[in-house]
Amino acid sequence: MSSDLSEFQENKYRLPTNVKPSHYDLTFWTDLKSLEFGGLATIDLDILRETSAIVLNCADTLSVTEASIHCAALETNQVQAAQIVIQENLGRVTLNFLASLPAGSKAQLKLKYNAKLSGSMVGYYKSAWKNGDHTEYYAMTQFQPIDARAAFPCWDEPLLKATWSITMISRSETVNISNMAVESEALYNANSAVDATLTDLLSTLPKDAQWKTTKFQKSPPMSSYLVAFANGPLAYLEKSIVMPLSGRTVPLRVYGKSSWWGEFCLEVTAKVLPLYEQIFDIEYPLPKLDIMAAHDFDIGAMENWGLITGRTRVILLDPKKADIVSRKMVARIVSHEVAHMWFGNITTMEWWDYLYLNEGPFTRSLAWLDTHRLFPEWEVKSNFVNTHLYRALSVDAKRSSHPIEVECPDANFINQIFDGLSYSKAAAVLRMLSEYVGEEQFLKGVSVYLKNHLYGNSVTRDLWDGISAETGQDIPRLMNDWVSKIGFPLITVTETSNGIHVRQDRFLNDGTPETEENKTIWNVPLRILTVENDGQVLIDNKAILDGREKTLPIDTTKTFKLNAGTVGFYRVLYIPERLSKIATEAAKANSVFSLSDRIGLMYDVAALANAGLAKLSTLLTLTDIWRNEQNCKYHIFSSPFSVKIYPSCVDMVWSSVLTNMGIILSAFWEHPQIVDSLRAFISTLYAPLVARLGYEFPDGESVDIVLLRKAAVSGAALGRDESVARELRRRFADYLKTGNDAKIPSNLRLAIYTAAVRYGGREEFDALIKIIENPAKPASKSAAITAIGKLENLDLAEELFSYILNGARDQDVVGFCQGLAANALFFRRLAQFFKDNYDGFVKRFGTNSMLKYLVTSGLKIFSRQVHHLQGCLPQQFPLQDKDTSRYSMGLAQGLETIRSRIVYIERSSQDLSQWLTEWEQGSKL
Known part of the structure; x- marks a missing residue:
């Protein structure tokens, strides 16, 4: 006989492996009047080793009132009551039994529980919204990574997958939703009830209310953190799509307190769900897909299988008037969460060490890829550089960074790795791999990986094996250091009479690494762009720096650049003369360098200046060179409708300039002379663009012009340009006078709110607070929250x-x-x-x-x-x-x-x- 307590003592952060759940039957009630819930969890177990003690997860906020087990293999064949021992602050409960459960047997565990609906935004919690003068509530879940245990007792580890059958009991006027489609729903009639569990649970609920039961279909095997359900006065929009592989019709719904602006979310979901099914060559296994917008939500959004949840800001928007940034965000996040239906949900990381297998490689990078396919005018691939790559390189340049694959021993550490490395660096290095082996081969390898682990769990090597099988290349050798080691390389390029000499050293944001910090030798895809005599552009996609340094035969009298397209996860340092030549070429209207090249070059120079490897003035000189070239391209056009946006002039370069100027301003805020001069410089960059493009956004404009105007106004405002500030204030004053926001274009909302509160007083402040508390649009609230902090x-x-x-x-x-x-x-x-x-x-x-x-x-x-x-x-x-x-x-x-x-x-x-x-x-x- 063994209680397995010794195993528990040795590994207090993981559950004992003496038993394994195979199926959960959850029947629970929710009362939105008393703000309480409770229920009965019936769990089928496989007894892997003889034991008289079972340890499972249960949060301190959950009260387990009864626990018993039945094991047919026992001679008595009787139900055993458990001694319940709560392990406070560990999120566990130990159940002790008099008779041991034999190895190889099966058992059924039953636990009765109840709890309050808190406003914690984790577990099963309440979310509030104003309906006139009174407050209404709905209840919903957020379990990732370890909060399913706050809604019901369970084995709350991703490896311990099981099937799930869920029955919800609620007041009849409310709506119930969960991972699976509804199997049956009926009003509860005590006189005709035949289910003893329902009778028992409902006996304690208010008798003056009409209750109903909603039973959902049984789920495929899934991890506990993906279970989801919600109850409340929810409305929805719906459409159906036909899936390409199965031919099944799958209904899609967007839920919220009303049918607020869910059309765009539905449109994106309807496009990407069948697209992923084709790409991965694996049928979407569930009968439906719901998306729920929440007023109170801890993170951005969550990929619960069949029931995606998220903040209103990332799900809902006005499809006719929404600003382009909001449209991009909703499309990107919805695509990301839908990709999780395969990555993370069908195939799940074995433990949180491998979180990036869910978040980075596919859901993040492929969401950008497929958003590009759906909306090519958005230049999504270049936007990836401006957001994910920039974010990841900034964090990973610190000594205090961590590898993508990082050991997660305990709950506190798990929550910390949901960061720019698990998400953005993982996406960036997998994007680099995709470019190296070829996108088609990469995606086929990913499909192999998924098929090899359907409804199972995986580790890093499983992914490498899938891509290796399809490409025939040694992917582990190429990629292991990128995910298992901290940091990334700086590639230093020097020029010789025979070509270029390249050397790699770890890049740190404060300068040169010590010897002990500079041991990793990455396999670096160099992607060398060169130009032939006839002007033809060539990219050597197979050049690899697999040692500390290497000499490459390149004609340095012609244009060249490393990291073509900025797809590599590294920075490049050129000699000053070469940097000047690249910058001059990049400023040309028909440059051989892409938009991504220009953005990457800008961020490289800024980072090198921060590390002391280049002068900060180099960044300003580069900006000034590009400004002068770009301005001369615009002056020949007379109106926004006729402006020709060259590839080198789209908004993302100006956005990257804006980011870098903002960083410098915040760093030197205690140097007033520098601040004043820098603001004047910024104003000369952006105010002329505002003068040419104006403030209006006519229908039919290209996305390039829309975003350039938005960046121009934001930049001029950062530079405290008086004429721009005056116009922005005038537009908000009209809103204060009329209550109509017609003169506040959605793409300028943040800039107008900021100017209003920065230069205004009580009236503007109160107006923003009112917008925050009762927004006409979710995006209005977010803009007001950000803007109000700029008051003076x-x-x-x-x-x-x-x-x-x-x-x-x-x-x-x-x-x-x-x-x-x-x-x-x-x-x-x-x-x-x-x-x-x-x-x-x-x-x-x-x-x-x-x-x-x-x-x-x-x-x-x-x-x-x-x-x-x-x-x-x-x-x-x-x-x-x-x-x-x-x-x-x-x-x-x-x-x-x-x-x-x-x-x-x-x-x-x-x-x-x-x-x-x-x-x-x-x-x-």
């Missing part, structure tokens, strides 16, 4: 800090703080606010991910107070005596940012000041 009225700022504490929804607190974190007037005040309220935030966000993001926002504030830091964590930052286990990685990265920012400012201030002085003198000639 000290008294109103204090009101905002009070509102964050007492009026803001939990999901929005980080957004408010991030907005304030970009406002130099309140850097010190926000730091004090964070210190004063830290303990309250810990309690308020005790179970969700908000605390992690709040801490990193706070650290950004301190990273900007360099004159008060002296290279170390300030004493006023309230973490020295705190439990930082929930955000230790973000804390380490933030402190490293503080240290590197100090060196960056000290190293670059004189260079930057000198360049701006010379520019000002030149501009006056």
